[in-house]
Amino acid sequence: MVMFDKLLKPVARAMAFSICLAAVAGCSPIYRNHGYVPTPEELAQLKVGVDNRDSVIEAVGAPSSTGVLKDSGYYYVASRIRHYGAKEPQVVSRELVAISFDQRGVVRNIERYGLEDGIVVPLERRVTSSSVEDKTFIRQLLGNIGTFNPSTVVN
Template sequence: MFGIIKRTRGAMVVLGLIALTACSATYRNHGYVPLEEDLQQLVVGVDTRATVDDMIGAPSTAGMLDQGDYYYVRSRVREFGMYRPEVVERQVLAISFAEDDTIANIERFGLEDGHIVPLSRRVTDSSVIDNGFLRQILSNIGNIDPSQMFN
């Protein structure tokens, strides 16, 4: 009798440990931001784009133009059980360049700063917002000139 109770208690402990480890948070890291020690080697107004590429590497995201600014982005996402993944840390390092291709500014932003940096924005404004098909047809009735139809 005591053997069955001991085995049951042991099985319950093992199942409890499995349940605890299954509900632990997991973290995913995405992206790359150079270390502060590496950034200390860069001199604003002296170093160029080529120097930045050699010292800390080219970023995965750059400005929209060929000679745009550099953006290094790193995110850490926490996944916990059945809950939606949550971004717990985000760093954006922005290196802007002057017209002579030297470093103009080095800035670091995080989630706590509240700055929104759109890295990719693919939005096209449409002239038919809030206009349904029938509204578009009916609004053009007065704009038709019969003389243009028959020359």
């Protein structure tokens, strides 16, 4: 029995140490990077009033997003998000580089924004929702029975 106790104590200590080590490692933060922002050196290659849309793409790469209007700019967005245990993910840093163009497609301005500037850049994706949410095929089929009007087919 004494021999069994001598073997059990080191094993118990090793198991306790392993459990503590796993708990500490499980709570370490995990960082994820999303997007791309050109470096200041790459942006220094661009000349305001000289470069156009095509030369911007050649120099710094394709933008993350473009404006909706024809003459709007290119937007490069990068985010760094920290996941820590069971907590909600938190945005640690976010940078946005906006390159605007004039009506001729020539670079008008280059601006850089970030969280450290006090400007929060919310990223949203607007998606048109469909009207068929939560409806099965049979419900859609049976729902059209009362709305059918034969006079619209004849005309």
